[in-house]
Amino acid sequence: MRMMRRSRRGVSEVVATLALVAITLAAMAIYVQAFNTYFAGETGLLTGIFRIGAEQNFERISIAYLFQNDTQLEGASLYVALYNYGARNSTVVKVVIDTDTLEYTPSTINTGELVLLRLNQTVTVGSVHVISIITEKNNVVSTQFRL
Amino acid sequence: MSYQRSSGCDSMLKRCLPLMKKRQRKGITNVLGAILFVFAIVALTSIIAVVSIEYGGYIRSADYLSTIERERSQECIRFAHTTDAFGQLKLNITNVGSETITLNNLMVHNKSGGGAFTISSMVALPITLNPGMAQINYVVAGVNLLYTTDCTVTFVSERGNTYIIVIEGISIWYRD
Numbered sequence: 001m002r003m004m005r006r007s008r009r010g011v012s013e014v015v016a017t018l019a020l021v022a023i024t025l026a027a028m029a030i031y032v033q034a035f036n037t038y039f040a041g042e043t044g045l046l047t048g049i050f051r052i053g054a055e056q057n058f059e060r061i062s063i064a065y066l067f068q069n070d071t072q073l074e075g076a077s078l079y080v081a082l083y084n085y086g087a088r089n090s091t092v093v094k095v096v097i098d099t100d101t102l103e104y105t106p107s108t109i110n111t112g113e114l115v116l117l118r119l120n121q122t123v124t125v126g127s128v129h130v131i132s133i134i135t136e137k138n139n140v141v142s143t144q145f146r147l
Numbered sequence: 148m149s150y151q152r153s154s155g156c157d158s159m160l161k162r163c164l165p166l167m168k169k170r171q172r173k174g175i176t177n178v179l180g181a182i183l184f185v186f187a188i189v190a191l192t193s194i195i196a197v198v199s200i201e202y203g204g205y206i207r208s209a210d211y212l213s214t215i216e217r218e219r220s221q222e223c224i225r226f227a228h229t230t231d232a233f234g235q236l237k238l239n240i241t242n243v244g245s246e247t248i249t250l251n252n253l254m255v256h257n258k259s260g261g262g263a264f265t266i267s268s269m270v271a272l273p274i275t276l277n278p279g280m281a282q283i284n285y286v287v288a289g290v291n292l293l294y295t296t297d298c299t300v301t302f303v304s305e306r307g308n309t310y311i312i313v314i315e316g317i318s319i320w321y322r323d
Contacts, residue, residue, distance in 0.1 A: 016178040023182060027189055034193075050201035057208035060215065062307035065254055065299075069262055079264065081254060085219075085307030087211065114252045114266055114303055 056137050060086030061109060063133065063143045068122055078119045082133065084109040091136040097121055098129050106136065123147065219306040221246045224276075226312060226321040229284070234291040236314070237284040240302075242276035250274040250310075252303035255290060259297035273305075292317045 037044075065081035078097070084090050090109045095102045095117070102121060109115050123129045125147050132142040223244035229237045242248050251273040257263045267288075274282050287300055292314065300312040312321040 012178065016181075019178060019182050023185060030193075044197075046198055047201045050198075050205040054201075054205045054208035057205075057212040060212075060307065062309070064252075064303050064307070064309045065256070065301050065311075067256055067262070067264070067299075081266070081301075083252065083303050083307050083309075085215070085305065112251070112270070112305070114254070114268070116264065116266065 052137070055088060056139055058086055058088040059090050059135060059137050059139050060084070061090050061092075061133065061135065061139070061141055063131070063141060064114060066131070066143075066145045066147070068147055076122050078121050078123060080117045080119065080131065080133070081114060082109055082117060083114045084111050087111060088137075090139075092117065092133055093136050094134040095119055096130075096132040096134065097123060215306060218246045219308060222248050222304055222306060222308045224248060224302075224304075224310050224322070226310070228319055228321075230292050234293050234317075236287055236290045236292055236319075238287065238312075239281055239283050240274065240276065240285055241281040242278055245278055247278065248274075248276045249305040250276075250302045251305050253287065254299075254301040254303065255287065256299040256301070257297075258299070259295060274302075290314065292319065 061082050061084050063080060064083045066079070068078040069076040080095075082092070089111055091106050092104055092109065093106050095104050097119070100121065102119060104117070104119070107115070107117065128144055128146045130142060130144050132140055134140050221244050223242070225241045225243050227239040227241070229239070231237065240250070251269050253267040253269055255265050255267070257265075274285065276282060290296070290298060290300060294316045296314050296316060298314050300314065302310040302312075304310070310322070312319060314320075
Protein backbone atom coordinates (compact mmCIF):
# COMPACT_ATOMS: atom_id res chain seq x y z
CA MET A 1 0.00 0.00 0.00
CA ARG A 2 2.72 2.40 0.99
CA MET A 3 4.69 1.60 -2.15
CA MET A 4 1.64 2.19 -4.35
CA ARG A 5 0.94 5.52 -2.69
CA ARG A 6 4.55 6.61 -3.01
CA SER A 7 4.72 5.60 -6.62
CA ARG A 8 1.59 7.65 -7.52
CA ARG A 9 2.76 10.64 -5.56
CA GLY A 10 6.08 10.45 -7.38
CA VAL A 11 4.44 10.50 -10.78
CA SER A 12 2.43 13.56 -9.80
CA GLU A 13 5.60 15.37 -8.72
CA VAL A 14 7.32 14.46 -11.97
CA VAL A 15 4.34 15.74 -13.93
CA ALA A 16 4.32 18.95 -11.93
CA THR A 17 8.06 19.44 -12.44
CA LEU A 18 7.73 18.82 -16.16
CA ALA A 19 4.83 21.22 -16.32
CA LEU A 20 6.80 23.93 -14.48
CA VAL A 21 9.79 23.38 -16.76
CA ALA A 22 7.49 23.66 -19.74
CA ILE A 23 5.99 26.89 -18.36
CA THR A 24 9.44 28.32 -17.71
CA LEU A 25 10.55 27.50 -21.23
CA ALA A 26 7.35 28.95 -22.67
CA ALA A 27 7.77 32.13 -20.62
CA MET A 28 11.38 32.44 -21.72
CA ALA A 29 10.34 31.97 -25.34
CA ILE A 30 7.67 34.68 -24.94
CA TYR A 31 10.17 37.10 -23.39
CA VAL A 32 12.82 36.39 -26.04
CA GLN A 33 10.19 36.99 -28.71
CA ALA A 34 9.11 40.20 -26.98
CA PHE A 35 12.69 41.47 -26.79
CA ASN A 36 13.24 40.65 -30.45
CA THR A 37 10.05 42.50 -31.33
CA TYR A 38 11.06 45.45 -29.18
CA PHE A 39 14.52 45.78 -30.72
CA ALA A 40 13.12 45.33 -34.22
CA GLY A 41 11.00 48.43 -33.58
CA GLU A 42 7.70 46.58 -33.82
CA THR A 43 4.91 47.02 -31.31
CA GLY A 44 1.66 45.45 -30.33
CA LEU A 45 -1.66 47.11 -31.11
CA LEU A 46 -2.31 48.92 -27.83
CA THR A 47 1.36 49.79 -27.31
CA GLY A 48 1.56 51.01 -30.90
CA ILE A 49 -1.43 53.30 -30.48
CA PHE A 50 0.13 54.99 -27.43
CA ARG A 51 3.57 55.18 -29.00
CA ILE A 52 2.35 56.65 -32.29
CA GLY A 53 0.18 59.16 -30.40
CA ALA A 54 3.15 60.21 -28.28
CA GLU A 55 5.39 60.64 -31.33
CA GLN A 56 2.70 62.75 -33.01
CA ASN A 57 2.48 64.98 -29.96
CA PHE A 58 6.25 65.47 -29.87
CA GLU A 59 6.38 66.48 -33.53
CA ARG A 60 5.65 70.19 -34.02
CA ILE A 61 6.25 72.19 -37.18
CA SER A 62 5.04 75.61 -38.25
CA ILE A 63 4.78 77.33 -41.60
CA ALA A 64 6.96 80.40 -41.18
CA TYR A 65 6.82 82.05 -44.60
CA LEU A 66 5.56 81.53 -48.15
CA PHE A 67 6.54 83.16 -51.42
CA GLN A 68 6.92 82.40 -55.07
CA ASN A 69 9.07 83.58 -57.94
CA ASP A 70 7.72 85.73 -60.67
CA THR A 71 5.36 83.37 -62.49
CA GLN A 72 6.43 84.90 -65.83
CA LEU A 73 9.87 83.43 -65.32
CA GLU A 74 10.75 79.93 -66.36
CA GLY A 75 11.14 77.61 -63.41
CA ALA A 76 8.87 79.66 -61.19
CA SER A 77 8.16 77.82 -57.96
CA LEU A 78 6.39 78.18 -54.68
CA TYR A 79 8.67 78.24 -51.64
CA VAL A 80 7.62 77.33 -48.10
CA ALA A 81 9.74 78.05 -45.04
CA LEU A 82 9.09 75.44 -42.33
CA TYR A 83 10.34 75.54 -38.77
CA ASN A 84 10.52 72.53 -36.48
CA TYR A 85 9.88 73.61 -32.88
CA GLY A 86 9.06 70.14 -31.57
CA ALA A 87 11.08 67.54 -29.78
CA ARG A 88 11.35 65.14 -32.73
CA ASN A 89 12.79 65.40 -36.21
CA SER A 90 10.03 65.74 -38.75
CA THR A 91 9.78 64.33 -42.27
CA VAL A 92 7.51 66.01 -44.81
CA VAL A 93 6.01 63.47 -47.22
CA LYS A 94 3.14 65.28 -48.90
CA VAL A 95 2.04 68.82 -49.66
CA VAL A 96 -1.54 69.68 -50.56
CA ILE A 97 -2.26 73.02 -52.22
CA ASP A 98 -5.96 73.75 -52.55
CA THR A 99 -7.09 70.49 -54.18
CA ASP A 100 -3.75 69.37 -55.66
CA THR A 101 -1.73 66.76 -53.80
CA LEU A 102 1.98 66.95 -54.49
CA GLU A 103 4.00 63.81 -53.85
CA TYR A 104 6.96 65.43 -52.18
CA THR A 105 10.35 63.72 -51.97
CA PRO A 106 10.59 63.12 -48.23
CA SER A 107 12.79 65.68 -46.55
CA THR A 108 13.66 65.73 -42.88
CA ILE A 109 13.59 68.87 -40.77
CA ASN A 110 15.64 68.51 -37.63
CA THR A 111 14.56 69.93 -34.30
CA GLY A 112 15.12 73.69 -34.13
CA GLU A 113 15.84 73.90 -37.85
CA LEU A 114 14.34 76.33 -40.37
CA VAL A 115 14.27 75.00 -43.93
CA LEU A 116 13.00 76.24 -47.26
CA LEU A 117 11.01 73.76 -49.35
CA ARG A 118 10.77 74.34 -53.09
CA LEU A 119 7.55 73.09 -54.64
CA ASN A 120 7.14 72.58 -58.37
CA GLN A 121 3.85 74.41 -58.33
CA THR A 122 2.69 77.98 -58.66
CA VAL A 123 -0.51 79.61 -57.51
CA THR A 124 -2.46 82.57 -58.79
CA VAL A 125 -1.46 85.87 -57.25
CA GLY A 126 -4.08 87.89 -55.38
CA SER A 127 -6.41 85.04 -54.43
CA VAL A 128 -6.56 83.04 -51.22
CA HIS A 129 -5.14 79.51 -51.17
CA VAL A 130 -4.79 76.76 -48.60
CA ILE A 131 -1.62 74.79 -48.10
CA SER A 132 -1.36 71.65 -45.97
CA ILE A 133 1.89 69.96 -45.03
CA ILE A 134 1.59 66.25 -44.18
CA THR A 135 4.36 64.57 -42.23
CA GLU A 136 5.47 60.99 -41.93
CA LYS A 137 3.93 60.76 -38.46
CA ASN A 138 0.63 61.83 -40.01
CA ASN A 139 0.51 65.33 -38.55
CA VAL A 140 -1.03 67.99 -40.75
CA VAL A 141 -0.13 71.68 -40.63
CA SER A 142 -2.36 73.96 -42.66
CA THR A 143 -2.58 77.66 -43.34
CA GLN A 144 -4.33 80.05 -45.65
CA PHE A 145 -2.22 82.43 -47.69
CA ARG A 146 -2.43 85.04 -50.41
CA LEU A 147 0.50 86.19 -52.52
CA MET B 148 -7.14 -16.72 11.36
CA SER B 149 -6.48 -16.59 7.72
CA TYR B 150 -10.08 -15.64 7.06
CA GLN B 151 -9.83 -12.85 9.56
CA ARG B 152 -6.60 -11.61 7.96
CA SER B 153 -7.97 -11.56 4.50
CA SER B 154 -11.05 -9.88 5.70
CA GLY B 155 -8.95 -7.16 7.37
CA CYS B 156 -6.90 -6.65 4.19
CA ASP B 157 -9.98 -6.34 2.02
CA SER B 158 -11.62 -3.90 4.30
CA MET B 159 -8.43 -1.81 4.41
CA LEU B 160 -8.19 -1.86 0.64
CA LYS B 161 -11.77 -0.85 0.33
CA ARG B 162 -11.12 2.09 2.61
CA CYS B 163 -7.86 3.14 0.98
CA LEU B 164 -8.83 3.00 -2.69
CA PRO B 165 -11.19 5.97 -2.62
CA LEU B 166 -8.63 7.93 -0.64
CA MET B 167 -5.92 7.18 -3.21
CA LYS B 168 -8.18 8.16 -6.07
CA LYS B 169 -9.13 11.32 -4.23
CA ARG B 170 -5.53 12.24 -3.55
CA GLN B 171 -4.47 11.55 -7.09
CA ARG B 172 -7.17 13.80 -8.52
CA LYS B 173 -6.54 16.50 -5.96
CA GLY B 174 -2.82 16.49 -6.70
CA ILE B 175 -3.23 16.96 -10.44
CA THR B 176 -5.88 19.64 -9.95
CA ASN B 177 -3.57 21.54 -7.64
CA VAL B 178 -0.73 21.42 -10.13
CA LEU B 179 -2.98 22.53 -12.96
CA GLY B 180 -4.38 25.29 -10.81
CA ALA B 181 -0.92 26.46 -9.92
CA ILE B 182 0.15 26.36 -13.55
CA LEU B 183 -2.83 28.42 -14.66
CA PHE B 184 -2.38 30.83 -11.79
CA VAL B 185 1.31 31.38 -12.50
CA PHE B 186 0.63 31.75 -16.20
CA ALA B 187 -2.16 34.22 -15.63
CA ILE B 188 -0.12 36.29 -13.16
CA VAL B 189 2.92 36.42 -15.45
CA ALA B 190 0.83 37.32 -18.49
CA LEU B 191 -1.24 39.97 -16.70
CA THR B 192 1.76 41.53 -14.98
CA SER B 193 3.67 41.75 -18.26
CA ILE B 194 0.75 43.24 -20.16
CA ILE B 195 -0.05 45.77 -17.43
CA ALA B 196 3.60 46.78 -17.10
CA VAL B 197 4.12 47.31 -20.83
CA VAL B 198 0.85 49.17 -21.36
CA SER B 199 1.34 51.38 -18.32
CA ILE B 200 4.84 52.35 -19.46
CA GLU B 201 3.55 53.26 -22.92
CA TYR B 202 0.56 55.10 -21.48
CA GLY B 203 2.91 57.06 -19.21
CA GLY B 204 4.93 58.07 -22.27
CA TYR B 205 1.77 59.19 -24.01
CA ILE B 206 0.70 61.29 -21.04
CA ARG B 207 4.14 62.95 -20.92
CA SER B 208 3.86 63.78 -24.62
CA ALA B 209 0.38 65.26 -24.14
CA ASP B 210 1.75 67.38 -21.28
CA TYR B 211 4.63 68.53 -23.50
CA LEU B 212 2.18 69.43 -26.26
CA SER B 213 -0.12 71.48 -24.03
CA THR B 214 2.82 73.24 -22.36
CA ILE B 215 4.58 74.25 -25.57
CA GLU B 216 1.36 75.39 -27.25
CA ARG B 217 0.35 77.44 -24.21
CA GLU B 218 3.77 79.10 -24.06
CA ARG B 219 3.64 79.67 -27.80
CA SER B 220 0.32 81.45 -27.58
CA GLN B 221 1.66 83.71 -24.84
CA GLU B 222 4.57 85.02 -26.91
CA CYS B 223 4.14 88.60 -28.06
CA ILE B 224 6.59 91.12 -29.50
CA ARG B 225 6.27 94.76 -30.47
CA PHE B 226 8.59 96.60 -32.79
CA ALA B 227 9.67 100.20 -33.14
CA HIS B 228 12.30 101.47 -35.54
CA THR B 229 14.73 104.22 -36.30
CA THR B 230 17.14 104.84 -39.14
CA ASP B 231 20.54 106.40 -39.23
CA ALA B 232 21.78 108.99 -41.73
CA PHE B 233 22.41 106.26 -44.33
CA GLY B 234 18.96 104.72 -44.01
CA GLN B 235 20.18 101.72 -42.04
CA LEU B 236 17.25 100.14 -40.28
CA LYS B 237 17.51 99.83 -36.50
CA LEU B 238 14.83 97.93 -34.63
CA ASN B 239 13.70 98.17 -31.06
CA ILE B 240 12.23 94.81 -30.13
CA THR B 241 10.17 94.59 -26.94
CA ASN B 242 8.78 91.46 -25.36
CA VAL B 243 5.24 92.36 -24.28
CA GLY B 244 4.19 88.76 -23.69
CA SER B 245 4.36 86.71 -20.53
CA GLU B 246 6.99 84.21 -21.64
CA THR B 247 10.69 84.52 -22.31
CA ILE B 248 11.21 84.75 -26.06
CA THR B 249 14.24 83.59 -27.97
CA LEU B 250 14.53 84.77 -31.58
CA ASN B 251 16.86 82.34 -33.28
CA ASN B 252 16.24 82.76 -37.01
CA LEU B 253 15.97 85.72 -39.34
CA MET B 254 14.66 85.57 -42.90
CA VAL B 255 15.06 88.40 -45.38
CA HIS B 256 13.11 88.22 -48.62
CA ASN B 257 14.39 90.90 -50.97
CA LYS B 258 11.62 91.25 -53.53
CA SER B 259 13.25 94.03 -55.53
CA GLY B 260 16.55 92.33 -56.30
CA GLY B 261 15.40 89.25 -58.22
CA GLY B 262 13.62 87.71 -55.27
CA ALA B 263 16.71 86.84 -53.23
CA PHE B 264 15.86 85.00 -50.04
CA THR B 265 18.26 84.52 -47.17
CA ILE B 266 17.91 82.67 -43.91
CA SER B 267 20.28 83.79 -41.18
CA SER B 268 20.56 81.46 -38.26
CA MET B 269 20.89 83.40 -35.02
CA VAL B 270 21.36 80.26 -32.95
CA ALA B 271 24.92 81.26 -32.12
CA LEU B 272 23.82 84.71 -30.98
CA PRO B 273 20.07 84.68 -30.43
CA ILE B 274 18.02 87.53 -29.06
CA THR B 275 16.62 86.41 -25.73
CA LEU B 276 14.05 88.69 -24.15
CA ASN B 277 12.43 88.16 -20.79
CA PRO B 278 8.94 89.63 -20.32
CA GLY B 279 9.20 93.42 -20.48
CA MET B 280 12.73 93.43 -21.82
CA ALA B 281 13.74 95.27 -25.01
CA GLN B 282 16.54 94.95 -27.52
CA ILE B 283 17.47 98.45 -28.64
CA ASN B 284 18.88 99.38 -32.05
CA TYR B 285 19.08 95.90 -33.48
CA VAL B 286 20.60 96.17 -36.95
CA VAL B 287 19.33 93.87 -39.69
CA ALA B 288 22.33 93.59 -41.94
CA GLY B 289 21.76 94.70 -45.52
CA VAL B 290 18.34 96.23 -44.97
CA ASN B 291 18.11 99.98 -45.58
CA LEU B 292 15.07 102.18 -45.85
CA LEU B 293 15.58 103.57 -49.34
CA TYR B 294 13.02 104.43 -52.02
CA THR B 295 14.00 101.30 -53.94
CA THR B 296 13.71 98.95 -50.97
CA ASP B 297 11.07 96.23 -51.24
CA CYS B 298 11.63 93.46 -48.76
CA THR B 299 10.14 91.41 -45.96
CA VAL B 300 12.02 90.69 -42.75
CA THR B 301 10.79 87.79 -40.64
CA PHE B 302 11.98 86.81 -37.18
CA VAL B 303 11.26 83.25 -36.08
CA SER B 304 11.14 82.43 -32.40
CA GLU B 305 12.33 79.25 -30.75
CA ARG B 306 8.69 78.17 -30.32
CA GLY B 307 7.91 78.63 -34.00
CA ASN B 308 6.14 81.99 -33.92
CA THR B 309 6.93 84.41 -36.74
CA TYR B 310 7.12 88.20 -36.56
CA ILE B 311 6.99 89.92 -39.92
CA ILE B 312 8.20 93.37 -40.93
CA VAL B 313 7.29 94.59 -44.40
CA ILE B 314 9.37 97.35 -45.93
CA GLU B 315 8.36 99.13 -49.12
CA GLY B 316 10.51 102.13 -49.96
CA ILE B 317 10.73 104.21 -46.83
CA SER B 318 7.49 102.79 -45.44
CA ILE B 319 7.59 100.05 -42.86
CA TRP B 320 4.79 97.91 -41.42
CA TYR B 321 4.90 95.70 -38.37
CA ARG B 322 2.90 94.94 -35.28
CA ASP B 323 3.27 97.87 -32.91
